[in-house]
Amino acid sequence: MTYQIVECRSFEAAQLCEALNLAFSDYVTPMHLSEQDFREFQRQRGFSSENSFAAMAGAEIAAFWFSSPPNPEFGNRAYTLSVGTSPAHRRKGLSRQLLAAVIERQRNVESKGLQLEVITTNDKAVSAYEAFGFHRERTLGVFRLNESEALAAKAGEWAVGKIGLDDLPEDTSAFFDTQPTPQNGFAALHGLSPDVHLLAVRRGDDLLGWGASFADGAVAQIAVHKDHRRNGIGSALLSGLMEAVGKSDLRFVNVDAATQSANAFLRQAGAEELLQQYEMQLDL
The missing domain is CATH 3.40.630.30 (Gcn5-related N-acetyltransferase (GNAT))
Incomplete structure (x- = not known):
């Protein structure tokens, strides 16, 4: 299957919320954000549609990388709000493709880097981010x-x-x-x-x-x-x-x-x- 990487500017909050809930639907604690909760999530964490990207399988959001713009409060790094892939589209390398798009955009706006949080016991996610070039900065x-x-x-x-x-x-x-x-x-x-x-x-x-x-x-x-x-x-x-x-x-x-x-x-x-x-x- 061929996937298309696109900016998130054309999506409504309800569409992005649905994609996020689906990506985390099979987790130990599934995510069930309402659209209002998702909008608050965006506001709190500085979501930027111009700096966020989705992998499209036809008209379906198969994966996403939600990001903020560079923030001077945090060394001019961009904050990753969430990264997720629909269960039907995993192990396709979509997160790496999305990260490439995010990095290109961040370099264009002179960002110093990216930062995110991941649960320490989520070994697969930690290993994946380290393979992407992330390093552990703090334990929280x-x-x-x-x-x-x-x-x-x-x-x-x-x-x-x-x-x-x-x-x-x-x-x-x-x-x-x-x-x-x-x-x-x-x-x-x-x-x-x-x-x-x-x-x-x-x-x-x-x-x-x-x-x-x-x-x-x-x-x-x-x-x-x-x-x-x-x-x-x-x-x-x-x-x-x-x-x-x-x-x-x-x-x-x-x-x-x-x-x-x-x-x-x-x-x-x-x-x-x-x-x-x-x-x-x-x-x-």
Whole structure:
């Protein structure tokens, strides 16, 4: 069968959503995104139809590589939102053909490379990306935190209030020990605004820390000033976010495993690590 590689500009969100759901329909945990969920997925992760490509088998989307444009926030690399192939069209080399199209486009816009995440236990996918030239950059944890009396007790008496994205500092070096991944960065927060919960702890005019969560309870950022840690500020922000999203649990996706302070904080709060992912990068 002959496949045609095309840009995704001519497709509606519903068509791309259907292709994604089909590609992951036979996974251990099948994907069933609604069109609304898919649109939020696009907004959060910076989907660009001009930088994304599909392999066509006639009128059918046989495979896809969804990508963002180069992002200065991440070293001018493009983020791969998702890569998938319909079960009926696997083992045809389509991902490699799609990657070639993505790379050509990224080089034309002076991108420095690509980056993505893949579950560490997905040996086939990890090996495939390494064969494509990707290397492992970081190991990232995925956690779940259930509401508990211990968390509430650690929060102390800190007052948590709402803030806007414009209230966050441009220089985050005093707050972040490591850079968030693209789906948790400032571009993602702006992409899903105003459907983002953003809370802060202040002392007078000084910002001591903030927490940001998406509407589904996925925490994008917990940032506490390095001079004010281990004082209950992070716990206060988590408690505030849990109340704001109206859920009894929060999820943390892509926590850098090398950041001891963040991992220790989550574990002390009672969070359970569910799985790990590799952040992988391809240099251009």
